[in-house]
Amino acid sequence: MSAEQRLADLGIELPDVVPPVASYVPAVRSGQYVYTSGQLPMAEGALRATGKVGDGDDLVDPARAKDLARTCALNALAAVRSLTGSLDTVTRVVKVVGFVASDPSFTGQPGVINGASDVLGEVFGEPHARSAVGVAVLPLDAPVEVEIVVELA
Template sequence: MSDTPESRLAAFGLELPTPATPVANYVTWVRTGSLIVISGQLPLRDGKLLATGKLGAAVSLEVGTEAARYCFINVMAQLKAAVGDLSKVTRVVRLGGFIACTPEFTAHAGVMNGASDLAVAAFGDVGRHTRSTVGVPSLPLDAPVEVEGMFEVA
């Protein structure tokens, strides 16, 4: 088996789902030049939210981190739909994470590592990226995490 982002995911027992369709007036990705921007993705697994609620309340750090991981799996599914082959990614430029949390919650970075760690595992050194992680009072469908991304492609 060749060493590709998808083969690396398969080694972890992961495969990309069918990309989710937009739930409002937006598109899931836009390409401009060599950059592809992926709209925020929720932590869907088998078409259902992995969890609902807020970090610092009903959602544990572990579940939030796993939710961020699933968000990134869904980001990659959108990316594959955009470019056809994840091997065309030459750089994961930026990830943005939104963490639904209580005002007292401060472990945003640890939650977002679920997405960031998977980016590096799937893409190797080109998966190292910049990022922002922001706590918010709520997210669509009461999701605990949402992740967006920007990628450079060949």
């Protein structure tokens, strides 16, 4: 089954490509690979949440952050499709890098970035290499940011 068909079967409609917020492009193709810029959890032109991830009243809940990482991954797929015309040209997701703006006591970054990995696995069916990194702050005070590298046929 094709990636585009899996998206349809899952009821996933990719968003429009998020316009850059600085001097970069959403994705670049080099040979058989597409590299996306870091994608924030933007939906309909707005950041879905702000702040640090952790367990506390004034922090972004880890479960919410996991859902935000999923949004980031879908934005990354939209950026890939904008260059390739179709996700059916993608043979696999090679690498996922996820950044989590974390409260100093939070160590659950891998669980948060599972939100991105899980949806990519549903669409492409293969595991990928991955990094999940805790950081002090992200652009626009986003709680999470995800970038991907895909290989094309």
